[in-house]
Amino acid sequence: MxxxxxxxxxxxxxxxxxxxxxxxxxxxxxxxxxxxxxxxxxxxxxxxxxxxxxxxxxxxxxxxxxxxxxxxxxxxxxxxxxxxxxxxxxxxxxxxxxxxxxxxxxxxxxxxAYFGHDDWAAHAPGLKTLDDALLIRRKILSAFERAEASMDEAERRALLTFAIVGGGPTGVELAGTLAEIARHTLKREFRRIDPRHARVLLLEAGPRILSNFPESLSAKAQRQLEKLGVEVRAGSAVTRIDAEGLNLGEDRIATRTVLWAAGxxxxxxxxxxxxxxxxxxxxxxxxxxxxxxxxxxxxxxxxxxxxxxxxxxxxxxxxxxxxxxxxxxxxxxxxxSGRASQAFRYRDWGNLATIGRRAAIVDLGKLRFSGFLAWSFWLVAHIFFLIGFRNRIVVLLDWAMAYWTYQRNARIIVGRDD
Amino acid sequence: MxxxxxxxxxxxxxxxxxxxxxxxxxxxxxxxxxxxxxxxxxxxxxxxxxxxxxxxxxxxxxxxxxxxxxxxxxxxxxxxxxxxxxxxxxxxxxxxxxxxxxxxxxxxxxxxAYFGHDDWAAHAPGLKTLDDALLIRRKILSAFERAEASMDEAERRALLTFAIVGGGPTGVELAGTLAEIARHTLKREFRRIDPRHARVLLLEAGPRILSNFPESLSAKAQRQLEKLGVEVRAGSAVTRIDAEGLNLGEDRIATRTVLWAAGxxxxxxxxxxxxxxxxxxxxxxxxxxxxxxxxxxxxxxxxxxxxxxxxxxxxxxxxxxxxxxxxxxxxxxxxxSGRASQAFRYRDWGNLATIGRRAAIVDLGKLRFSGFLAWSFWLVAHIFFLIGFRNRIVVLLDWAMAYWTYQRNARIIVGRDD
Missing domain, CATH: 3.50.50.60 (FAD/NAD(P)-binding domain)
Known part of the structure; x- marks a missing residue:
């Protein structure tokens, strides 16, 4: 042109x-x-x-x-x-x-990416777009609803079993929050099931979760997750995912909700x-x-x-x-303006992962910490980087309310499963 | 039992x-x-x-x-x-x-209800559920996006023409708000189109819009809509709706967005x-x-x-x-407790319809008013009846921000058209 x-x-x-x-x-x-x-x-x-x-x-x-x-x-x-x-x-x-x-x-x-198992995609949605997030929200909320409506004990157990594949930051966030929802948010709202009996599994093929963090922090994260009620299984490679559950080698887990945070x-x-x-x-x-x-x-x-x-x-x-x-x-x-190109250098400010209410890990190189302090650090950093003035205020308000009441304000099922 | x-x-x-x-x-x-x-x-x-x-x-x-x-x-x-x-x-x-x-x-x-024209449903969604609302939001926002991307002048005009069928309260609300979006919210955000040239048509088969209100208020509502830039056509029965537009008897209107508020x-x-x-x-x-x-x-x-x-x-x-x-x-x-049934009697507290920014009509029987006062009355009444403490605060905050900045905070396209 x-x-x-x-x-x-x-x-x-x-x-x-x-x-x-x-x-x-x-x-x-x-x-x-x-x-x-x-x-x-x-x-x-x-x-x-x-x-x-x-x-x-x-x-x-x-x-x-x-x-x-x-x-x-x-x-x-x-x-x-x-x-x-x-x-x-x-x-x-x-x-x-x-x-x-x-x-x-x-x-x-x-x-x-499903590592050559494209048929898993239909049963184990991943989380990249807003549409993915709304689909996952619908799956999680519907599982509790269907468990309450079900008359079959085995079906109920499968509906109340949630498996997250992949122990990176996204998998850890999903597992921690899901455990919190089951233990606290929903605890008094059902009449036939007890959401606190829901099982949340975090499955990681490698030897430990959050492998991009130092071993000490990754062990702390695992303990914080376990305190929230998450079963963490490292060294567990998923070998099959279908509409009824998943296989971990010889082991079969009946679950209706598998979330993909692996690749x-x-x-x-x-x-x-x-x-x-x-x-x-x-x-x-x-x-x-x-x-x-x-x-x-x-x-x-x-x-x-x-x-x-x-x-x-x-x-x-x-x-x-x-x-x-x-x-x-x-x-x-x-x-x-005719200047030569410079090489890109990544400036690493540190690494954060959040686990759930009052639980997170922070790795700033020399400075490493976990727990409530790390969680506050994570919260401030994320609010600060949110684009747009209104979003920051509304998100803060939502979080403040959620923190005090254990409530989650977007528990609305929209869309339909195909 | x-x-x-x-x-x-x-x-x-x-x-x-x-x-x-x-x-x-x-x-x-x-x-x-x-x-x-x-x-x-x-x-x-x-x-x-x-x-x-x-x-x-x-x-x-x-x-x-x-x-x-x-x-x-x-x-x-x-x-x-x-x-x-x-x-x-x-x-x-x-x-x-x-x-x-x-x-x-x-x-x-x-x-x-499409009065025997079930094929219209695919081209003219109605508004009853949250899924309907998200579909309509996607259609409206996508029309502006596609107009900006289009190289064809006739296509652009059709994309920037919005027709609402039905002049009841929902049709009036949709038309007034759409005109506001085109005139104010989006006005500086496009480079190739001017959203202010968008055409918003409100089509009513009967002799006047808001026919459940007294004639004087319904005339006031029409004037307020016209001030916002809406073309109101009463006595206009739609005879055909397809993917390219609609027919009003002999008249053909090219439009890509038809919303159904009629039956x-x-x-x-x-x-x-x-x-x-x-x-x-x-x-x-x-x-x-x-x-x-x-x-x-x-x-x-x-x-x-x-x-x-x-x-x-x-x-x-x-x-x-x-x-x-x-x-x-x-x-x-x-x-x-063995008592006889009573007949139901509807207690009519009055009738409200909102039209757009600072425009509404209120009919409390003896008391009738319109304009900013009616709009304030409508706003207070609706906030008051919203369920849940958090919703009221967040909705108020959203509205206060929207009022001062003309912005709308949920301009996010989610979902895909089939």
Whole structure:
């Protein structure tokens, strides 16, 4: 598009990487198109709260075009990118149209991966989008409802057994919160069942949960989970999931609710680039986050994989995605004024995981702590990073009420199972 | 069930009629089962606010078992009643089970009716449940998104044309709020379209909108709507609705968003009773709200029709449903102590309709007013009747913010079109 005065940057994905890149270019001589499949930016760290009925969807999401309304160099479009033509500098869309670009940032994130067991997807939903969260919320709440209505003792037990596959941060959050719901939130509301007898299992194939934390903290997290009533089974690889339950090797567990927090895979868009991917489908980016052979194409966030100097990959967490988005913006600005690209360096501020009411672990490198203090630290950090003034107030209010009353305010079943 | 010490009342439907009946029997020697298809009581008067992205689902809904948690004589069950066997005193459920009763209250409400044009349902959703509201929200927000992405001028115009069929209170609320969204909420957020050019049509087959109000108020409402930018067309009967638009007799209007607020029909459950129904499928109840020939079966709320002394039917509004629920509770209590049934009398406190920001009409019989005062009156009345302490605070906060900023906090697209 040589007749256009300013170069055109196309950003695919309005998550942390894409949105932060767009914002960092607010005053740059770049025309930006931000394309996303949905109409909103999602504060993914609190998505498990929607799945467990603590928050409602609008509490943790804001329309992308509202966030960017004052940034006049950005056009937000809702649509789905299906393939990149890196030679022709075009991205094909699902509706048949195509968008041209001078610079491209792919930041469309990751999806659940079932390690070759795609049939498990129907029985064990994962948690990446608001629709996933509403589906999981419906499954959890409906299981208690169906148990109350059931006349069959074995069916009731299966309905009151909840299995979470994957002992990373999401699995731990879901397990801890589910135990809390059963033990406290619902305890006096049923007449035929006692929700406190619900069984919550956290299944991890590796030797310990939260393996990205130091061993001492991961052991503390396990003890906190067990105190909440969660059965933690590390070293337990799931070998089968069906509508009636799951298998752990020889062991069979009857359950009607299996949640998947075990594996993610990059969005299929990466394949169309024709560049090296890792096993999870992530693009192996250059040190400046560009793609080998296509310096004007960048990949950031969960869709990218890059080894740090310490040999470990940059983790798939929100702060890394934001830093990558900012780095791509700086690189594009540099290119426009003829400066050479810099290598991306992940600045690790620390690692947090929350477990439940008053329970969390924090690893700030030298400083490690757990329990109530860690939980308060986590709470403040997450409220602070929530986008939008109203959201912060409403979320705080919801949490304050939930804390004092043990209630969860979004216990509403919407949608239907297919 | 002669071995049970207390008679069993089965209530089908946890709306205003069913819930108020259950509450009124809190201290009565009755065992109550409250059956509902969903898990929540819905504050239906504010449902249009969820459909138009002003409130989120949990703001206007609360789990039935939470509302009734302290009332130990109530068991809440989620399930769907499919047929009544009035001779055998049993209600069949969709899952194959059945529930026996000594007293039965049918209060399962109304559904949209398309007057013999069932194919219109796919193109013109109505507004009765939270799922309906989320579908309408998705349709409205997606229309603006698709208009921004479209390169075709005629398609854009059709996407920015919104038609609401039916000039009753729901149609008026939807039209007024939609005009407000286009004119104010979205005005600076798009780059290729100007949402202020959106066309909002309110189509009413009868001679005037809000025909249950006096003519002077209904004319005032029309002027207020027109000031907000709504085109009101009374005397306009829709003769066709398809995926591309609708016909008003000879007139064709290209639109991608048609909302149905024109007709309701009683739930099919009523037919299985084998008693006289009116044209809309409502049960013609006896003066004490029982069913002819089955004195232990009652019908209340939108599923019932009863002529008042003034010759008009009891209106299908929330206060009437609550009063009917209370009356059925009193009648059952009376029967248990051998007293004769009393005739139900609807106490009409007045009639309110809201139109948009600072616009409403109020008819209290002798006292009639409109505009800002009417809107304030409507706001206070609705906040006051919202169930649950948290909801009131959060809804007030949302509204205060929305009022000052013109923003709507639930502009999140969830779910997918089939």
């Amino acid at each position: 040589p007749e256009l005065p300013t170069p055109h940057l196309l950003i695919v994905g309005g998550g942390f990487a894409g949105l932060w890149a767009a914002r960092a270019l607010a005053r740059a001589p770049v025309r930006i198109t931000l394309l996303d499949r949905g109409n909103h930016h999602l504060f993914q760290p609190l998505l498990y709260q929607v799945a467990t009925a603590g928050l409602s969807s609008p509490d943790i999401a804001a329309p992308l075009r509202h966030i960017l309304r004052r940034q006049k160099n950005v056009t937000v479009l809702m649509g789905e990118a299906t393939a990149v033509d890196a030679e022709g500098k075009r991205v094909a869309l699902a509706d048949g149209d195509a968008l041209e670009y001078d610079f491209l940032l792919l930041a469309s994130g990751a999806n659940h 993610v895979a990059a969005s299929p868009l990466a394949r169309s680039l024709g560049v090296p991917l890792d096993r999870a489908g992530r693009v192996r980016v250059q040190p400046d986050l560009s793609v080998p052979g296509h310096p004007q194409v960048f990949v950031a966030g969960d869709l990218a994989t890059l080894q740090q100097d310490n040999g470990k990959p940059v983790p798939g967490v929100a702060p890394a995605a934001k830093q990558m988005g900012n780095h791509v913006a700086a690189t594009i600005l540099g290119r426009l | 002669p071995e049970l010490p207390t008679p069993h009342l089965l209530i089908v439907g946890g709306g205003f009629a069913g819930l108020w009946a259950a509450r009124a029997l809190a201290r009565a020697p009755v065992r109550i089962t409250l059956l509902d298809r969903g898990n929540h009581h819905l504050f239906q008067p504010l449902l249009y606010q969820v459909a138009t992205a002003g409130l989120s689902s949990p703001d206007i809904a609360a789990p039935l078992r939470h509302i009734l948690r302290r009332q130990k004589n109530v068991t809440v069950l989620m399930g769907e009643a499919t047929a009544v066997d009035a001779e055998g005193k049993r209600v069949a459920l969709a899952d194959g089970d059945a529930l026996e009763y000594d007293f039965l209250l049918l209060a399962s409400g109304a559904n949209h 309701v029909a009683a739930s099919p459950l009523a037919r299985s009773l084998g008693v006289p129904l009116d044209r809309a499928g409502r049960v013609r109840v006896q003066p004490d709200l029982s069913v002819p020939g089955h004195p232990q079966v009652f019908v209340a709320g939108d599923l019932a029709t009863l002529q008042q002394d003034n010759g008009k039917p009891v209106p299908g509004v929330a206060p009437a449903a609550k009063q009917m629920g209370n009356h059925v509770a009193a009648t059952i209590l009376g029967r248990l």
